[in-house]
Amino acid sequence: MCRPPSRQAAMRKVLFGVWILLSATAGWAQTAGRPDSVSGQRKPVKLSRKERRELAQKVAYDAKKTAAAVLSPKERELAEALYVDGVKYVILEDYTKALERLLRAYTLMPDNAAVNYKLAEANLLSGNLRDATNYAEAAVHLDARNPYYYLLLAQAQASQKQYDAATATYASLVQQVPNSGSYLFQLADLYIAQNKLPEALTTLDKAQAQFGALDEISFKKQQIYLRQNNLPLALKEGENLIASNPTEPRYVLAQAEMYAANNRLPDAQRAAEQALRLDPQSPQAHLVLADIYRQQKQQPEMEKHLRLALENPSLDVDQAMRILVGYLKQLPDPKVTPLALDLAAVTVRSHPQEAKAYSMAGDIQATAGKRREARDSYLHALRYDKSKYQLWQQLAVLDAELNQPDSLVRHTDQALEVFPNQAPLWFFNGVGYSLKHQPQRAVQALEHGRRLAAGSTDQQSQFDAQLGDVYNELKDYAKSDAAYDAALAADPTNYGVLNNYSYYLSLRGEKLDKAKEMSGRTVAKFPDNDTYLDTYAWILYKQKNYAGAKENLEHALKTTKDPSILEHYGDVLWQLGEHSGAVAAWQRARKAGPGTSPLLDRKIREQKLVE
Structure with missing residues (x-):
């Protein structure tokens, strides 16, 4: 209003x-x-x-x-x-x-x-x-x-x-x-604040008798009538305002909003179009028309006026954000996604130096599954406002999901200059160094972040899970096992930890019964997950249960052509005496791409199992 x-x-x-x-x-x-x-x-x-x-x-x-x-x-x-x-x-x-x-x-x-x-x-x-x-x-x-x-x-x-x-x-x-009649307005405000609406109206009538028909009196009366649910009198005061200010579009817009809110859509449309004639650049008029067409289920017209409103730089950016939030809440509805993405792009173009616009665009893009575009939007937002911690964290998440370790390290280093005491940033910094195969630096970041996370069991559990991986890479198996055990003590259903812990134990050939129990829990929970099936199969392989390993690997290969799984399948076939099948599996693993062991080429060249 x-x-x-x-x-x-x-x-x-x-x-x-x-x-x-x-x-x-x-x-x-x-x-x-x-x-x-x-x-x-x-x-x-x-x-x-x-x-x-x-x-x-x-x-x-x-x-x-x-x-x-x-x-x-x-x-x-x-x-x-x-x-x-x-x-x-x-x-x-x-x-x-x-x-x-x-x-x-x-x-x-x-x-x-x-x-x-x-x-x-x-x-x-x-x-x-x-x-x-x-x-x-x-x-x-x-x-x-x-x-x-x-x-x-x-x-x-x-x-x-x-x-x-x-x-x-x-x-x-x-x-x-x-000569104190001007204070009647403050007296009316006090009555309104106490919800003494009849007294407020009486006071405004006195002010009108003293000062004549003023816009402020009509406006205050209109607000009182609306609070009393007296629409006819509220509309009448609105018409008085329009008559007194025939070239002022805001009163026409207010009238249109009242009509629309009370389902008098033809009247609302007439008033909104009148306001648009008075001010063809008015984003508010386009927003009112968009709402009218939405209620009339005229989607193309609604979208047209919504775009026209958001394209206008004079539309307050916070109001634009409220509109976009409404669409963000509806995602990832595929019917809404294209319009939400388009409106976010329009808002960025009309507010090219507003961090809020880029941030909201990033939220919409990320929710719609467009992670690269979201990452770019968050980077643009940070050019204009580096003080929003959430932006840095969202950027770090996307860097990690997109497997961009160089960007992840660079961006978290920058973020830590602004937020040095935020444990999650240290976590992602450690993840970045881990992905870059710099385990010593990863350990430094993760151990520091874990100390900052004191008091948060959930956060410390995440640090422990990552530390288990990094210490294993450093071949510090005692610390690796201790970190995994701490993570599982905090969350026994952390299936990522259960899988990694059991797989690394199988590679070392240690605690295979414990590894089988942990891996079996993950397979029971996710019976079609190829990674978990491969881990379980490899533990069985280490226990010389080749038939059980073959069964689980064949199940995994129904949904994946992962080269490491194909290589493991070839190893199992060789142990079962199916040598030609083993060589064929190794050859398929080589064609599938990187991710195999350094011994694969020897297996293919010598046409025998090499361990």
Whole structure:
């Protein structure tokens, strides 16, 4: 919905919650009836109990000396000097000194409205809301014609969530202070905030009677009618706004949105097209039309207007992100994927220097299975904003999935300069070095990351799983087994660890019964996984159960032509005496590509098993 327009220049704009409190440094007589300092946005500074107690004791002592006394000219001059000095310290935000001087002035002239007002302000800014309220009430009582005293009292009350009291203060202000009709708008806002909608309407009617038909009054009334579910009156106020502003498209758009939200689609379309005639470049008009066509199930028209909206650089990037998030949540629906990808690309073109646009495009591309495109989008996002940890992590995941170890190491090194204490980045850094067959550097990264992950069992389990692989490559089998055992202690169903651990044990020919038990669990869970079947078969091979190994490898070969599995199949056939079949299997393994053992060429050349 559109923002309300500004009020006429003759009216003061004082928003609820933002209070204008002016301080004077001029003569005493000039300060009693006007604001003194701008303080509405200062952060309160709380005085300690000791400071308040010392001030109170001093005031009580001074009050006894001056009680019921008629001030001499010298005492009056002192009071005025103390007041001006107190005002100075309020401006300097030294509230301890301000209160000390103002309280001394108060002991001399407790019935002076300006002194009470300034004491209220100093207490409010120092966090003593109760005393601020008391002094502000006294100021209002002593001078009921000064609007700023009411404003300060209302602020103190609102700060204590005394909204009924604040409302009553505003009502008194409007009633007691001449020419204070502009505050009717703040009074209406208070009523709206408390959901006292009839009172708010009555107050706005008074404002309209005083100031005439203003856009702000119509806008506020429209919002109230909408909250009351009174659509006819809300639409009527909308038409009043349009009639008063015939060249202003935002009111026409607001009307279109109301029509659309209440299923009056022909009226909504008419209003949206009217707004588009007033402003042919309006992305909001295209968005309204897109929503109308969506409700009418006119997909091509909906897509057209949605693209036109997102192509417009004037569309706020955050609003574009909200639209794209709606499509991201629907992925990977194949019916939605093409449009989501297209809209993401359009948004990137219209916001070419916005990290958010690239990041969202990356999320959509990754969810749609376009990992390379997603990786590029995340890289573009990081050119404009390196402070988003999630971007670095997503980039690392994609580097790993795409088996790009050089990029994975480079990008995680860059990320760790910004986020050196993020354990997952150290994990991916270690994975990168492991893929580059630099196990020593991998161990350094993984062990450091594991220490950072202290307290997170899940993260430490992931580090242990990777450390098991890396220590095995270093032939430090004791540490490798310990890491695998730790990972399985944390997660006994980590089938990747069960497979790797059992396979490496089979290669070493150690703990084969344990290896068979672990591998058997993975095959039972994933009976058609060729990698797990190959591991189980190789353990059986090491146990000289060649028939069982053959059965599992043939099962695996139904779904894969992995060269290492073909080579293992040839080895099993040789042990079973099927020598010609073994040589044929080895030859097929060579044609299948890399991934075989260094002994494969000898097996083929010598046409016999070499181990």
